[in-house]
Amino acid sequence: MITFFRIIKFGIQGFWRNIVLSFNATFIMTLTLITLSIFFILNIVVTSSTGKLEEKLDITITLIDQATEQEVADFIKIIDAKPEVKKLEYINKDKLLKEWRDLFTKQPEFRDLITKQDNPLLREVRVWAYDSDNLQKISTFAEKKEFDLIVNSVSYRENQSKIKEIINYSKFLRKISLIMSLVFTGIALFVILTTIRLAIYSRREEIEIMRFVGATSLLIRAPFIFEGILYGVLATIFAEIMAIAAIWGIQSLENQYLGSAGGSIIFGNSNDSFLHLYQQYIWSILLVHLICGVLIGIVSSYIAVRKYLK
């Protein structure tokens, strides 16, 4: 217990009495955490917005008028049983008519072209997949010969190139954001590791003296590791303060330039916003910052001191 308290005391003393080095290391650690957060948030935004975009992708299967309601129900059952299908919606003639009328509310010349008695619109089954990549698979299945007497057409063929374009674009965005995150995380980790190594390098004589007076490796290493933990904790606090300030800034810019449409444009959902997203994830971000900061501090200090204990 005495040793534990002495480690804490030496750690705090070391941090405070080498305040310039400690400040530099904490500052770089703060930048590291902010870099990690930026790419963490970028990943969330990109995944969320591309996910929402892909969620909107569906295929529409139009049904032949001659197909009976029983045949249609059986067909829907078969499609719904496919593991790739997330949900489907059957639009009967009444719903189609309503949609038509809603579409042309202010253009009666079009609105009245279709009536309940004379409704040429074909019934539809709209299908959403768990993974938009599987839309083609569902489409191909629905186009099978056995459904020739039920299925009129499948919209996937018509929009195939557009759908693929959207899917590829969202995949591209996700991959780019992941690669950038990994690259910048690597750079940030390298910079903080080097900073802590330099801080400890400048105190290598101190380590040598500790060894000469009979300090064990634990008693030499542990205060440096504790200092590393302090860098992490303080950097978490600073990073959090800076993140809150940045989010407020971005949010006011979003409000100024995009107004209420901001959520839909950026996140694909009108209820989402940077502030809302941050509030939603604040504890996760804080925890991730703290774990990353403390872990980086511990590992960097451990590696840096190890060299001088050999």
Added chain:
Amino acid sequence: MVEFTSVSQNYSGILALDHVSFKIKRGEFISIVGPSGAGKSTIIKLLICEESPSTGKIIVAGRDITDLRSKELPFYRRKLGVVFQDFKLLPQKTVYENVAFALEVSDSSADEIREKVPDILENVGMLSKRENFPHELSGGEKQRTAIARALVHDPKILIADEPTGNLDPVNTWEIIELLFKINKTGTMVILATHNKEIVDVLKKRVITLRAGKLVADQAQGKYII
């Protein structure tokens, strides 16, 4: 208590020590002298286990220290007091903290530290500077602090490697008197120096080295090179 048996130290073909053998008894004051490169510092490095000899045995208090495991090293070093030419004080600790550190690493209680540290600082004349940092001290004060740190845990052996090398004549004699006083309490003092004046005045045992070889071992010797 300390016994070197045919100890050699080879640095990539350069023989720093060549089959050196000698014994030092409990409570002795011994000066190891010789010109630069004679092997004085090598003997000190071997004694504090900073290096292992290429060949030979070094027995300290009945234990061959050449086969100490790295985990045993701190515990061995706590039994020694070591004073260096460049003082080796912890720059970010005060005089009091530097001395207390030697006790803190050996798990001494806070009460023991509070009792012993002021006493030893009083003995070396540094109590009034207890709150000063090393950069605020003169060379002599730094060395007295280093001696206090070396002695605070009551070692049986005090090793001093050129302790007066960076000091003016007045401080030099103050430090030598201090070492002399320490020896009178029964602590073995091993002093490595090339200061002829000191060795001649001490009239204590002198081991003379030249080019890594032990060339003289006189009971009440003088600096003969």
